Amino acid sequence: MVPFIGVPFIGISDIQRLLQRVGIGAFIERLAGEIEADYRRWEQFEKSARVASHSTVGVIELMPTSDGQQYAFKYVNGHPQNTAAGLLTVTAFGVLADVQTGYPLLLSELTITTALRTAAMSALAARWLARPGGSTMAIIGNGAQSEFQAIAFHRLLGVRALRLYDTDPAATAKLLRNLRAMPELRDLQLHVATSTADAVMCAHIVTTVTADKRNAVILTPSMVKPGMHLNAVGGDCPGKTELHVDILTRPGTRVVVEFAPQSRIEGEIQQLPANFGVTEFADVVSGQSIGRADADEVTVFDSVGFALEDFSALRLLHQLLQEHGDLRRTIDLVPELTNPKDLFGGVLGTTQRLQRVA
Amino acid sequence: MVPFIGVPFIGISDIQRLLQRVGIGAFIERLAGEIEADYRRWEQFEKSARVASHSTVGVIELMPTSDGQQYAFKYVNGHPQNTAAGLLTVTAFGVLADVQTGYPLLLSELTITTALRTAAMSALAARWLARPGGSTMAIIGNGAQSEFQAIAFHRLLGVRALRLYDTDPAATAKLLRNLRAMPELRDLQLHVATSTADAVMCAHIVTTVTADKRNAVILTPSMVKPGMHLNAVGGDCPGKTELHVDILTRPGTRVVVEFAPQSRIEGEIQQLPANFGVTEFADVVSGQSIGRADADEVTVFDSVGFALEDFSALRLLHQLLQEHGDLRRTIDLVPELTNPKDLFGGVLGTTQRLQRVA
Known part of the structure; x- marks a missing residue:
C-alpha cells in the first residue's frame, strides 16, 4: 500500500450533488456574499493579470491569487469553435492550497462553478451599480452562461422580466426551456426579442454574454439609454469585445472593472488608451469610489473574471464539503x-518492493 | 447520472504501479530521452519564467509551457520548514492539455515525477557537459532528491562511486540504506564523507542538492578542481543558492542554464549581474554552443528546473498510460x-432534476 494524503476532490458528479443539496440560487447568493467580502479586503490579495497561452483557435489561462493564508488558481480554456465538435467553449478546474505548507486543500471542477461565480459577480456588481428597482433585464447571447445570469439577477436584484436575444434562435429556445422548467422562476416574465435593439428597449439592465472571439459590436451607442446598467460579460480576452467604443467614452458613463491591469488587456477597455479612466470594483465596495452618481448615469461593468472570484468560489466549495461531509471524496x-x-x-518502497521496482 | 469526460488521473498509487512496471532506472533513461528531444525543438516552445507566489515560509509556483500542440503546467511548492511538521518540502502535480480544444488530457501527481525528471535532467546535462569517463560523483545533500540523482548518474553516465555528505548524518544513513537495497546498484561503491571538502575530493562530478532556503556556500572555489562538472540542483529560487560566486566567474568555467531569464531570477547566477555570460542548454543540444571546451574546463549546470522538463514528463506519463492501459484510471x-x-x-438537469435543484 502506498501512503498518501487524500486531497478533497469535487468532480462533475459531486458539484451536481452539492448544488442539489444547497440549491443553485442559494449557492449563487452565498457565493456573491463571499466574493463581496473578499473584494472588501482587496489589499490583502496578491494580484496579477492571468497567464495566458494563446493559439489560433483559443486560449488556455492560469489565474493564481493568494491572500497570504490561502492560495488558489484556476485553469480555464476558451475555445469558441469547440461547440462545433460537441465540446464546451469554456472548461475549468482549480485548486485551493494552504500557503503555510503549500499543500493542496481542494481540487475542484470549475466549469460549472465558473458559470455560477460569473453570474454571482455580475449580480453583485449590479447591486452596487444599477439603478435600484430596475426589474427588466435584456440578455444578449443565450448560450451556456445565460441561465446562470437569469437566476442570479432574479434572486439578487429582483429582476422580474427578461428580454432575450441571440442570433441563434435555438439558443434562445434552450434558455426559455430551461428557465420555464424552474419552479422558483415562476414569476419571471420571458420575452423573446427580434433583435438586440428590441431586447434592450425599456431594459434597466443589459447583460451581454456572447461568445464570438472577435471585436464585435453587440451594443451601439443609440441603444444605450440614460440610467441603464450594462453588464458586459462576453468581452473577456484580447480581440474579443462586445460594446461600441463610444458607449464607454460618452460623458455620463462610468466604467467599472475588476482589476484594471488585466481589464486593459482583456476587457472592453482594451479598445481604449491605457490612461482611460476606470473605477475598480474594490473601490466601490470599500466606499472609496461611488458606484453610480445619479439616476441618469450609465454604468458599465466591464467584466472579464478575476482570480479573486475563483478564490472565493474554491473557498466556498471547501467550506461546503465541511458542512456536507457525506459528499466528501478524496484522491x-x-x-x-x-x-x-x-x-x-x-513511496518507492523498501528492500522487497525495490527488487520489483529496480 | 451526470455525463462527464473521464480525464486520466495518475495518483500516488498509480505512479508507484507504473514505476514497478517500467523500472525506475528505465523510466529515468526514457524520460531523459524525451527531455533531450524536446530541448532539440526549443524554438517551438512558449517559454516564460514561472509564476511564483512567495510567502515568509515558502513558495507556490505555476510552470506553464506549450509547443503549440500540447500545453502543460505544473503546480509546485517549496517549503523547507515542512519536514519539521512531517510534510514534504516539495510537492507537485500537473496537467497535460490539448491546445486545439483546451481540454485536459491527463492530471498527474508530480511529486515523485519531479524527483525523477530532475534527476533525468541532471544526468542528461552531465552527458553533454561532464568529461567522459568520470566515474566518481559527490552528492552534497542527501535528502529527498539524492537517491534519484544516484540512480540517474549510475544508469546514464556510468558513475560507479559515490561520495556522500550531509550536515545531517541521518540523511546520509537513509540514502545509504536505500541505495544498498537496490540490486541494480550492486556495483556502486558508496563512501560516507566527513565534510563537503572530503566528499568532493577526487570526484569528477559534484552534485549539490541541499534544501536550505538561503544564500548558502556549499562549495567554495578551492574545492573545485579543473575538469570537474558541477551539477548544482539545490539553488532554485530567489535567495537560495549553493555555490560561492567566484566559482561561477573564474576563467575556464562554463555556466550552462535551462532558460536564462528564469535562471537569472532563481539560479546560482542570481548572484551575478544580468549580463553575465551563460550558455542555454538547448544551444548545447542543437550544436550552436559547445558543452565543454577541453578536459580542464569546469562546467556548471545551474539547474532550477524548467517547465519544458515537466511537459516532457507529463507526455511520457500520458504515453505510458496508453502502453499500460490496465493502469488507466479517470476522474x-x-x-x-x-x-x-x-x-x-x-449538467444541472432537466425538469424533474431541477425541481430538486432549484
Missing part, C-alpha cells in the same frame, strides 16, 4: 511519508 | 454535454 494526489526526507524509500 | 473533471451550448440543462 491520492500527494504522498504521505513517515520520514518526509525519504521520498524514495517512503 | 470526472470535465462535463460532457449532448448540446455544448446547454451547460445548465446538460
Whole structure:
C-alpha cells in the first residue's frame, strides 16, 4: 500500500450533488456574499493579470491569487469553435492550497462553478451599480452562461422580466426551456426579442454574454439609454469585445472593472488608451469610489473574471464539503511519508518492493 | 447520472504501479530521452519564467509551457520548514492539455515525477557537459532528491562511486540504506564523507542538492578542481543558492542554464549581474554552443528546473498510460454535454432534476 494524503476532490458528479443539496440560487447568493467580502479586503490579495497561452483557435489561462493564508488558481480554456465538435467553449478546474505548507486543500471542477461565480459577480456588481428597482433585464447571447445570469439577477436584484436575444434562435429556445422548467422562476416574465435593439428597449439592465472571439459590436451607442446598467460579460480576452467604443467614452458613463491591469488587456477597455479612466470594483465596495452618481448615469461593468472570484468560489466549495461531509471524496494526489526526507524509500518502497521496482 | 469526460488521473498509487512496471532506472533513461528531444525543438516552445507566489515560509509556483500542440503546467511548492511538521518540502502535480480544444488530457501527481525528471535532467546535462569517463560523483545533500540523482548518474553516465555528505548524518544513513537495497546498484561503491571538502575530493562530478532556503556556500572555489562538472540542483529560487560566486566567474568555467531569464531570477547566477555570460542548454543540444571546451574546463549546470522538463514528463506519463492501459484510471473533471451550448440543462438537469435543484 502506498501512503498518501487524500486531497478533497469535487468532480462533475459531486458539484451536481452539492448544488442539489444547497440549491443553485442559494449557492449563487452565498457565493456573491463571499466574493463581496473578499473584494472588501482587496489589499490583502496578491494580484496579477492571468497567464495566458494563446493559439489560433483559443486560449488556455492560469489565474493564481493568494491572500497570504490561502492560495488558489484556476485553469480555464476558451475555445469558441469547440461547440462545433460537441465540446464546451469554456472548461475549468482549480485548486485551493494552504500557503503555510503549500499543500493542496481542494481540487475542484470549475466549469460549472465558473458559470455560477460569473453570474454571482455580475449580480453583485449590479447591486452596487444599477439603478435600484430596475426589474427588466435584456440578455444578449443565450448560450451556456445565460441561465446562470437569469437566476442570479432574479434572486439578487429582483429582476422580474427578461428580454432575450441571440442570433441563434435555438439558443434562445434552450434558455426559455430551461428557465420555464424552474419552479422558483415562476414569476419571471420571458420575452423573446427580434433583435438586440428590441431586447434592450425599456431594459434597466443589459447583460451581454456572447461568445464570438472577435471585436464585435453587440451594443451601439443609440441603444444605450440614460440610467441603464450594462453588464458586459462576453468581452473577456484580447480581440474579443462586445460594446461600441463610444458607449464607454460618452460623458455620463462610468466604467467599472475588476482589476484594471488585466481589464486593459482583456476587457472592453482594451479598445481604449491605457490612461482611460476606470473605477475598480474594490473601490466601490470599500466606499472609496461611488458606484453610480445619479439616476441618469450609465454604468458599465466591464467584466472579464478575476482570480479573486475563483478564490472565493474554491473557498466556498471547501467550506461546503465541511458542512456536507457525506459528499466528501478524496484522491491520492500527494504522498504521505513517515520520514518526509525519504521520498524514495517512503513511496518507492523498501528492500522487497525495490527488487520489483529496480 | 451526470455525463462527464473521464480525464486520466495518475495518483500516488498509480505512479508507484507504473514505476514497478517500467523500472525506475528505465523510466529515468526514457524520460531523459524525451527531455533531450524536446530541448532539440526549443524554438517551438512558449517559454516564460514561472509564476511564483512567495510567502515568509515558502513558495507556490505555476510552470506553464506549450509547443503549440500540447500545453502543460505544473503546480509546485517549496517549503523547507515542512519536514519539521512531517510534510514534504516539495510537492507537485500537473496537467497535460490539448491546445486545439483546451481540454485536459491527463492530471498527474508530480511529486515523485519531479524527483525523477530532475534527476533525468541532471544526468542528461552531465552527458553533454561532464568529461567522459568520470566515474566518481559527490552528492552534497542527501535528502529527498539524492537517491534519484544516484540512480540517474549510475544508469546514464556510468558513475560507479559515490561520495556522500550531509550536515545531517541521518540523511546520509537513509540514502545509504536505500541505495544498498537496490540490486541494480550492486556495483556502486558508496563512501560516507566527513565534510563537503572530503566528499568532493577526487570526484569528477559534484552534485549539490541541499534544501536550505538561503544564500548558502556549499562549495567554495578551492574545492573545485579543473575538469570537474558541477551539477548544482539545490539553488532554485530567489535567495537560495549553493555555490560561492567566484566559482561561477573564474576563467575556464562554463555556466550552462535551462532558460536564462528564469535562471537569472532563481539560479546560482542570481548572484551575478544580468549580463553575465551563460550558455542555454538547448544551444548545447542543437550544436550552436559547445558543452565543454577541453578536459580542464569546469562546467556548471545551474539547474532550477524548467517547465519544458515537466511537459516532457507529463507526455511520457500520458504515453505510458496508453502502453499500460490496465493502469488507466479517470476522474470526472470535465462535463460532457449532448448540446455544448446547454451547460445548465446538460449538467444541472432537466425538469424533474431541477425541481430538486432549484
